[in-house]
Amino acid sequence: MDDVIHTHSLVKSFGRTRALDGVDLTVTRGEVHGFLGPNGAGKSTTIRVLLGLLRKDAGEATLLGRDPWRDAVELHRRLAYVPGDVHLWPNLTGGEAIDLLAALRGTADRRRRDELVERFQLDPTKKCSTYSKGNRQKVAMVAGLAADAELFLLDEPTSGLDPLMETVFQDVVRQMRDAGATVLLSSHILAEAEALCDRISIIREGRVVESGTLAELRHLTRTAVHVTAQHPVTDLAALPGVSLVAAEDDRSAQLEVDTSQLGAVVEHLGPRGVLTLTCTPPTLEELFLRHYGNELNGSRSRDDLVTASSAGGTEES
C-alpha cells in the first residue's frame, strides 16, 4: 500500500497566526479520504501547501512520492484541483474557462467534459460574470473532475451546490474511486463525508486530532443502546464502561456504552430475557462534536459548528 499524500508535523504560519501547527495526514492510494474541520481549521491551507502554492515553514510533505513545492508542475499533470471558493474571468464563458483550465493541465477528455456539463446541468455559453455561486462551483467541478488524474484535491467542492447536484457529485466521486483514483475531500458537510469517505481525518486548530476509518473512529467512542427485558436490568449501569442515560422502569433502559464494552453488555443481558435491543453507532456528527464540543460552550467557532451539525443532521441515515 503506498501513500499518495503524506505529511508529518507540517507547519505554516502567516505572520503571528500559526495556521498549520504540525499536521500529520496520510492518504493511501485508491481511497476517498475525508478531511473534516470547521472554517479556519487549516483545511485549505494544507491543500494549498500540497499544491505548492504556499511554502511550508517546517515539517514534511510529499505528494505521489515527490516534493509538492519543488516538483509542483510535474505533480500538477497528475492531479486535479477543485477550489471551494471559485473565481473566474468575468469575460470568459463557462465553457471557455473549463477548456482553458483543462488545456493548461495538459490532457483534455472532450467526451467526459461534455458528459459532466450535461450531468451538472451547466449552461457553458454564459459569461462567468453572470453565473451564480453554485454555477461557478459547477464550472470548477467540471474542469477538475473531467481530468484524467490519479489524485483529486477537492476543497469543499460542494459549497453552493443544491441537493440534486450534491447527489450527482457523490455519484461522480464513487465512479472515480472505482476507476482507481485517490480523492482528498475537504468538507464540513458531515453527511457528504459519511456517504463517500473510506477514511477520515479531523483537523482542529491546525492539527489532525483524529484519523481512521469511520468504524475505527466509532470504536473510540460510545454506542447508544436501548433495551427492554423480561427481568430487571437496573444493575447494568454498574458494569465498566456503561452509563445510564435514562431508565423508564426497572425493565428498560437507555444506555451509553463504550464500543469496546458492547460484547460484555450483551453477554450480561443474555439471561434477562431481552425483548427489544437497539444499538445505534455514533454518527460522524457526534464524533465531530466530541472534538469540538468544548468549543460549543465557548464563543469560538460556534457558528461553524451550528452550520456543520445542521447540515449533517438533514441527511442522517
Add this chain to the structure above:
Amino acid sequence: MTTLTGTMRLIRLGLRRDRILLPTWIVAIAGLASATVASYTAMMSDAAQRLATATYAAGNPIARLMDGPASGTDLGAMSMVESYQVLAILTALMSAQAVVRHTRQDEETGRAELIGSAVVGRHARLTAALAIALGANVVLGAAVAGALVASDLGLTGALAAGLSVAGIGWVFAAIAAVAAQVFATARGANAAAGAALGVAFLLRAVGDLLGHVADSGVQVISAWPSWLSPIGWGQQMRPFHEDNWWIAGLFVGLTVALAWVAFALASRRDVGAGMVPARTGPAYAAPSLGSNLGLAWRLQRVTLLTWLGGLVALTAVFASVAESAEDLVGENDQLKEILMRLAPGATVVDLYFTLTMALIGIAAAGYTVQVLLRMRAEETTGRLEPVLATAVRRRSWMGRHVSIAFVGTAAILALSGVVGGAVYGAMTGRWADGIGGLVAAGLANAAAALALGGFVVAAFGLVPRWAGALAWSALAASLVVGQLGAMLDLPQSVLNISPFTHVPAIPAESFSAAPVLILLGVAAALTAVGMLAFRRRDAGVVA
C-alpha cells in the same frame, strides 16, 4: 424610506475606507502647488525677468502645448500656468478613482448587494460616492488656496486657483459617475474616465497652440478647442491675473448635468449590471485560448489596443500641429535664439518632437504599469490559484504577462513614432526626418518605461501587498519629475530617480546607446529579481 435613505452612513463608511488614500492625494497635490510657487519665487528675482519669461512662454509653441496659455507676469499666475496641467491630471485621477471605488467596484465585488439589502435607498451609494469625491475636492481646493496664501500670494487669486483645481475634480467625479453606470467593470469605468482626461488634455493643447498672443505680449488668447476642455476652463480662470470667477459656473453646470445623467442611468439599470446586456458566448474555448499565452493575451488585449489607439492618435495630433509650431517660432527671432541655445544644432521641430515623445513615453508607462498590475489583480481575486494548480510554471505564467507588457510598450511607442512621423511627413514631405526621428525617440523612451516596468515586476515578486501603491507612486513621481523637475529646481540626484531623466533627447540630440542600454539592463535585472522572488514566495489570495 426615500431613495436616499442611509446616505450619511455610507458617506461615513466611505471616509473610513479612504482615510489614508484621500488625505495622501490632497497633501501631495497641495504640496506640489506650493513647491512650484517656492521655486518660481527663487528663480524670478525681479519684474524684468518675469516679463522676459512670460513673453517667452506666450510666444513659445512648445510651452503653450505642454503647459497652457501664458497669463501675465504675476508670480502666482506664472506658477499656476506652469503647474496647473499636472495638478489637474492628478486631481482628475483622484476624483474619478474615488467615485469608481465606491460605486462600480462595490458592485463588482458583491459588497453593493449586501449594502443594498439593508435599509439603504436606491440612490444612496451613488450619492455617497459623489458626496465623498466632491467634498474631497472642496478640501483639496481649500488646501491649494491655503498653500498659496502661505507662500505669500494674494487671497483672491489663491481662492481662484483653488477653485480651478476643485472644479476639475468635480467634473471628473461626475464623468466617473456616468462611466460607472455604463461599464460593468471598475477597470472599464476607470479607463473611460482616463480616456476623457486624455481628450480634455488634447483639446486644450491644440486650442492653446492655435491661439494667438495678446497685444500685451505676455498673454495667450486660446483658440476655441480649449473652451471644449475642462482643463482648458481651469486655465482660462487665469488666477492671479484675471480671476475669471464666472468660469466656476461652467464647472458646476457640467458637474450637475453629468450627475443628473448618472442618476438617470442608475434608475434604469439593475444593481451589478452595466448598460450593455451580457451576451452568451462560445460553449467551447477556441484553440488559441487554451494556452498560457492565450489566456494572458485574452486578459490584456483590450488594455493594449485601447492604449495603442489612444497614444497613436495623440501623437498624430501632436505631429499634425508641428508645422504651425515651427511657423510660430519662425516669426519670432528672439524666441528662436533662446531655443537654439537650449539645444544647439537642433531645429525647432526636433525640440518639439523630443518633448512630445517624452510625454507619450511616460503615458505609455501607464500601460506598462497597468498590464503588470493585472498579475496582482489575478492573484488577489483568486483567479491565479486554479491556473497555478495546473501544469503551468510560475515562471512562464509571469513571463507571458511581462512579455505582453514589455513588447506592448515598445510596440505602442514605435507605432506612435511611425504614425506621428508619417503625419508630419505627409504635411511637409520630410518623411525620413519625421519617421526616423520619432521612432528612435519612441524606442529610447520605451527603454525608460521598461525600467519602470522592471521596478513593478520586482515589487510584485518581493512585496506583493505594496505592488500597486509602489507602482502608481513611481509613475506619478516620474510624471512630476519629468514635467516639473527642472522648474522645481530639484537636485540632480532626485531627478535621476526617474528613468525618463536618462533618456537621450532624441531627435534634438543624436542617439547615444549607453543610457538606453543601461536602462534596458536595469529593466532586465529588476525583472529577473521579481521573477525569482515570485518563484520563492507564497502565491494566491493569502500572499
